[in-house]
Amino acid sequence: MPGLDKKMLNMIDPNKVIDRIKIDIRTDFILAPHYNAIFINAGQELWGRVQELLKSGNYQPELPHTINVPKERGFTRPGSILTPADRLVYQALIDIASPALEAQLDRQRSFSHILARDGNSMFEPAHESWHRFQSKITSLCASEGYIVKADIANYFERIPQHHLVNLMSAAKCPPEVVNLVEEMLLAFQERDSSGIIQGVFPSDVLGNFFLSEFDAYCDLHEIPSARYVDDLYLHFESEVDAKRGLIDLIEQLRKDGLHLNEFKSGIRTVHQVLHEETEVDVLFEEAREEVREELAEYSTSGYGFTAEWEWGEPEDEEELELAATERL
Secondary structure (H helix, E strand, O other): OOOOOHHHHOOOOHHHHHHHHHHHHOOOOOOOHHHHHHHHHOHHHHHHHHHHHHHHOOOOOOOOEEEEEEOHHHOEEEEEEOOHHHHHHHHHHHHHHHHHHHHOOOOOOEOOOOEOOOOOOOEOOHHHHHHHHHHHHHHHOOOOOEEEEEEEOOHHHHOEHHHHHHHHHHOOOOHHHHHHHHHHHHHHOOOOOEOOOOOOHHHHHHHHHHOHHHHHHHHHOOOOEEEEOOEEEEEEOOHHHHHHHHHHHHHHHHOOOOOEOOOOOEEEEHHHHHHHHHHHHHHHHHHHHHHHHHHHHHHHOOOOOOOOOOOOOOOOHHHHHHHHHHHO
């Protein structure tokens, strides 16, 4: 196995790496409290052991623990966790590489997994990123035309590792990091060069970065677009252009062994997309207005509150939103 020299090891902040893993563990697909205990109680000892293995070139990644995670309509996807040593190394390597990878992303087109500027969190809050993504979609739909809405089928399971590591090298990630990441990805997939594990921060970074080439393609061809990981939106002025754009998109992805999910992908008018993307917001606003009307009726009626409130009347805007959420 390739190792890391002293200079590269000194670039790793083990405390930050461990803190990020502790946050990441909260959303693991597999509950493993004994692994969590290691990071809480013996993180520095683990780092000392891992550091020696990396120095000597004797580090060997193990197979991840993987389960089938349920999806809608009865389908599943694989979700994985790593052994503590592998998780520490994987996180540390991507921490080193992530500034170079982030520099390659067009944040006017890609809105997922934005690196946090401070603190120990890996990313900015997801709800903020999602809100910016939704705002971009709204702006794409501001002018008449058609939207190619696309979702890549089994994206993480099909990412070609060889192309991914080549892109990392092109982004000027340190060669030692790229070589070790490549070996780890192969080991995690039992020497299969297709796919990366899902469910951990480093894979989120790599999965988002891989489609930076797609963002560059849209920029080169002056196609207005928005992307959240592998959810893609492309705007075209006419239906003919949209059909041609969809064919070109399919061909672009096929070169990397990627394919669209036909159930979730297709061509829609901007009005259809606006309706789909804002439907929940509209329903929420309607629920909030229902609550407001019932409160108004309550305040002017001498015969009691007509709605059933298990927890009493909302006293402020936050409680009003909670009531609306429960109603929705």
